[in-house]
Amino acid sequence: MATQTSDLLAAAAPRTVDVVRGIADDQLDLPTPCRDYVVRDLLNHLFQVVVNFQDLAVKRQVEWAEKPDHLGDGWRDRFAVQTDRLVAAWSDPSTLEGVSPGMGMPQAVVGGMALLDLTVHGWDLAVATGQAYEPAPEVVAELHGLVERLGPTARRMGVFAEPVPTPTPGAPDLAHLLSRTGRAPTWSR
Template identity: 80%
Template sequence: MATKTSELLAAAAPRTVAVVRGIADDQLDLPTPCHDYSVRDLLNHLFQVVVNFQDLAAKRPVEWADKPDHLADGWRDRFEVETDRLVAAWSDPASLEGISTGMGMPQATVGGMALLDLTVHGWDLATATGQAYAPAPEATAALHELVEQLGATARKMGVFAEPVPTDPTVPDLHRLLGVTGRDPAWSAG
């Protein structure tokens, strides 16, 4: 069975998995567009998101304070496996019902947040490591509404930075990045 959320995650996941697979060990200490996050830090964060959002789909509690290092031997393969599990977790229609006990918001919104992290952090990691990144167009389109909905609260909580103005004629991804407080023209140099 599939849900709209799992279909969007399934479209977005391979693109981010490809970026993660393309990260060389000597790139782990590079800066990223996420201030205060190196590539290593952001990979560990994204790993935690992918694992925790599986539990959130099943309405189980999660622990965000623990910051395990997921980058042990075989981490690229494990990231792909965990991402597949994330898609499967959100394939159950029950995953979208009700309010998340772990996040205090509608489950459908929580599922969208997993999609947002996969998409935006996929770009962050690709940009930091000099890789090309093309998001799933259907995911990017769906995320604009979610980011507008979450924007003010996410900025108050420090999840998003202040918006970066973008021209309305730039690609959807660049507008999405701008709303989350990222400069689409960011470079490590």
């Protein structure tokens, strides 16, 4: 089976997995567009997102306070495996029913949050490590609505910074999405 969420995650995942696979060990301490994260920190955060959102798909509570180090031996391959599991976890239509007991939001929104992190942090890691990144257009189109919906709360909670202007009116959709999350689409290290 598949859901719209799993289809979108399946479109986003390989692009982010490619970026993660392209990160060299000597790049782990580089800064990222996420103000308090170097590459190592952001990788660990994204790894935690990919693992925790598998549990959130089946409406299990997750622990965000623990900050495990996922970057041991074989971490690139483990990230790819966990990302495949994330897609599979959201492929059952029942994952989109009801409200998340742990997050208090509709399950469809929770699945969208996994998609948002996978996509935006894929870009964060790509620009931090000098890699190209082109998200799936259908993913970016879907995320515009989610960012609009979550924006005020996400800014209040410090998840998003205040929106920044896009570099040009004709900028790509990704630049507009990044701007609305408080990222400068022209960021460079």
